[in-house]
Amino acid sequence: MERLTGLRAAVTGGAQGIGEAIAKRLAAEGARVAVLDLNGEGAARVLPAPHIGLACDVTDSASVDKAFAEIKAAFGGIDVLVNNAGIGTAPGDGMDKYYVAQAEQAAGKDVFADQTIHCEDTGWLRVLDVTLNGAFRCTRAAVRLMAEEGIGGSIVNIGSTAAVKGNGPVPYCVAKAGVIGMTRAMAREFAGRGIRVNAVNPGAVETPIYAGLPEEVKQAVADDSLMRRLASPDEVAGAVAFLAGSDGSFATGSTVTVNGGAWFD
């Protein structure tokens, strides 16, 4: 069944990983999709016409506004935005020193695994700029278009385990907790316009991040969930498709957790 027929959607960070799976799922459900990514060529490869792929840097308001102007020109407007672009770490955020100390601990050395005291402003700000501020910039651009048409819309933000459990690089946990806060505040703000704002909080998902990890590390992450495996990107995409379209018509301000039972909330 094509649940999203007639809807016009944009997915940020859609050239690979979870974003690519979301873009393909929304298209398979009948939406016309704009894939936005830092990697414009990769974005263009994800789906054939009438879908489009655009270079877009979510840390740059001019780049975001240009991409949404192109979406308006191609689709006439937008009904669904998925804020998926995000980074877990950035140069200068102190994670390199954290990993060294963690390895030393594992080898029996009595050291603290610190991140914060090694985190420079550049690393802190970069993670927040992509992961939190990027979602703000794209939402602002999308809601401007939605408001012009006055027919409502749906925004789905991708959160993380890190937003709930604080288990990750500190700026990333802060950014994802901010994404959930933004989801709730904007759900209130835009309800009168008929624009729903929700989030999906995935647990560990089988993406290129995990491909390079040793099998035992991957299994330890998997064992953290009751299902003892990682999610497939498409299992996240299914939750996004539910929230994006009319199946999710009474959901706003909510967070759908897709974590194999890694935690209950």
Ligand code: NDP
């Ligand atoms: P990937 O790193 O595989 O994909 C992210 C995409 O976003 C890449 O194509 C990347 O482009 C793009 N991107 C990065 N920076 C920008 C930017 N400034 N502007 C536009 N696009 C950008 O990530 P995942 O698929 O693993 O994760 C997707 C989302 O899901 C993220 O928000 C992540 O935090 C979240 N998440 C992931 C989990 C996991 O286990 N994988 C678990 C929970 C949440 P490029 O490669 O060119 O840099």
